[in-house]
Amino acid sequence: xxxxxxxxxxxxxxxxxxxxxxxxxxMLSSWNTxxxxxxxxxxxxxxxxxxxxxxxxxxVKGPEAVSPFEQLEPVQAGLYQFVYTHGGxxxxxxxxxxxMDGVDGDPDKRRASGIWDFVDKSYNEIGLKLIAMPxxxxxxxxxxxxxxxxxxxxxxxxxxxxxxxxxxxxxLGGSLVVLPPAEIYSALDxxxxxxxxxxxxxxxxxxxxxxxxxxxxxxxxxxxxxxxMNLGAWNNLSSAxxxxxxxxxxxxxxxxxxxxxxxxxTEVVELKKLGMKExxxxxxxxxxxxxxxxxxxxxxxxxxxxxxxxxxxxxxxSAKLAP
Numbered sequence: 001x002x003x004x005x006x007x008x009x010x011x012x013x014x015x016x017x018x019x020x021x022x023x024x025x026x027m028l029s030s031w032n033t034x035x036x037x038x039x040x041x042x043x044x045x046x047x048x049x050x051x052x053x054x055x056x057x058x059x060v061k062g063p064e065a066v067s068p069f070e071q072l073e074p075v076q077a078g079l080y081q082f083v084y085t086h087g088g089x090x091x092x093x094x095x096x097x098x099x100m101d102g103v104d105g106d107p108d109k110r111r112a113s114g115i116w117d118f119v120d121k122s123y124n125e126i127g128l129k130l131i132a133m134p135x136x137x138x139x140x141x142x143x144x145x146x147x148x149x150x151x152x153x154x155x156x157x158x159x160x161x162x163x164x165x166x167x168x169x170x171x172l173g174g175s176l177v178v179l180p181p182a183e184i185y186s187a188l189d190x191x192x193x194x195x196x197x198x199x200x201x202x203x204x205x206x207x208x209x210x211x212x213x214x215x216x217x218x219x220x221x222x223x224x225x226x227x228x229m230n231l232g233a234w235n236n237l238s239s240a241x242x243x244x245x246x247x248x249x250x251x252x253x254x255x256x257x258x259x260x261x262x263x264x265x266t267e268v269v270e271l272k273k274l275g276m277k278e279x280x281x282x283x284x285x286x287x288x289x290x291x292x293x294x295x296x297x298x299x300x301x302x303x304x305x306x307x308x309x310x311x312x313x314x315x316x317x318s319a320k321l322a323p
Contacts, residue, residue, distance in 0.1 A: 024057045025233065027082035028075065030068035030089055031181065034205035036263050037225060038062075041134050041256055042084055045227060048252060053244040056237075058082065068180060072228075076127045081233040085226050088162035095304035096122040097226050098164055099312055102294035104321040105135035105222030107253035113319035118312060122305075129234040131227040132249035136199060136260035139223030140165075140293075142216040143208050144195035144279065145188065152282015157194035160184055165197040167296020168220070172285055181206070188212050199223045200264040209271055214279040220289050223260075227252075291323040298322070 027046070031038035046058040066074060072090040075083045087097025096119055103115060110116045110133070120130040142159060149155050154174030161169055166176045177193050187193045188211035195212065200219060203209055227249065234242065272278075280286065298316070302309035316322040 023055070024059050025081040026079075027058045027060045027084065028066055028071045028080050029060055029062050030071060030083070030085040032062040032064070034202075035181070035199075036201040036205055036267065037134075037136060037199060037223065037260070038084065039205070040259065040263070041225065041252070044255070045084070045132070045248070045252055048248045049245065052248055053241050054238070056241060056245075063180075063182070072128075075228060075230055078230050078232060081230045082131070083226075083228050085228070086162075086164075087224065087226060088164040091163045091300070091304060094122065094126060095163075095301035095309060096312055097224070099297050099301035099309070099316075100133060100135075100224035101140075101164055101221045102297035102322055103222065103224075103316045105137045105139075105224065105257065107133070107135065107250075107257050109319070109321060111250075113315070113321060115312075115315050115319065115321065118315055122308065122312075123228060124231060127231045129229040129231045131229050131245060132252045134225045134227070134252055134256040134260075136201065136223040136225075136264060137257070138219040138221075139199050139201070139260065139264065140197065140221040141200050141219045142195050142197045143188075143203050143212040143276075144214040144216055145191070145212050146194065147214050147277070147279040148216065148281055153285050154195075158192075159195045159197055160187060160193045161197040163300055164221075164297065167299060168289070168293050169197065171292050171296070172281070184208065185211060201260070201267055203276070204267045204270055204274075209274045209276050213275065214277055215268070215271065217278045217280045218286055218289060220293050294322045 029038050029042050033039040042060055046060060050057050068085065068089045071083050071085055072093055074080050087100065091098050100119060123130050154172040157174040158177050159169050159174045160177050160179045162178060169176050179187055184196050185206060185208060188196060188208060196208065298313040301312055
């Protein structure tokens with residue numbers, strides 16, 4: 001009996017290894033195609049995997065399958081093998097990914113500085129492998145129902161966001177309201193919130209121009225999307241598959257870094273055609289916006305990750321990738 005069990009265990013191990021090395025793997029996306037940051041990036045990633053990674057394809061499911069705030073756990077458990085997400089959606093587990101929004105998004109600088117590897121190792125500790133960080137530079141803004149007033153700030157406005165925006169919203173005189181993306185339109189329409197903090201890419205696809213007439217300026221931060229993989233599934237890939245997937249991540253980061261700028265600028269033009277206007281913060285707020293945003297994010301990372309968070313902030317600043 002013991003011999004049979006040993007043989008059976010060996011068979012299962014080989015079968016699982018083969019399943020990963022030649023398989024269609026499952027991927028979650030925190031956004032549907034209304035968000036341009038997912039509309040282009042997710043299909044492109046799946047296409048590159050199919051073309052370049054031997055014997056590997058992806059089956060992608062959106063937030064209708066699993067809520068964005070709950071997607072990390074099923075990937076850690078291996079129920080899904082990949083996730084395309086944002087660190088703000090799993091701050092309860094780690095703040096490291098979210099902190100990257102306060103770091104210069106240039107993909108070459110991130111890799112050369114060592115901060116990319118730092119993020120990768122941090123996720124390895126919770127059973128995940130970092131594949132890529134497709135990033136949109138100057139990527140955040142707020143859509144508001146009313147223009148900036150004489151104070152130059154938010155004057156108590158209730159602004160939808162995630163922990164990413166907490167320090168910044170409060171610095172500007174507003175208050176944070178945490179809502180999932182699917183509820184933003186309704187909240188703006190009903191006046192439950194006075195605005196929404198979100199990547200510049202988004203208001204067009206979600207039709208928020210129907211419920212909010214203004215875009216806060218200046219833009220701020222670098223929207224860092226994360227492509228993460230179950231670490232066990234990664235370890236079961238062949239060396240050729242790992243090498244090819246690593247290169248896919250590098251190439252995707254470089255391609256999207258330029259692409260996101262163009263998409264964001266195009267979206268702003270379209271929003272203006274639909275009646276939205278830009279409204280500017282007062283100089284006392286606008287001038288220190290980048291530092292306030294980074295400091296706020298890094299403070300949250302340190303609060304969540306302790307010494308690891310302090311190491312992260314020190315690395316970003318010593319490499320001159322954060323103010």
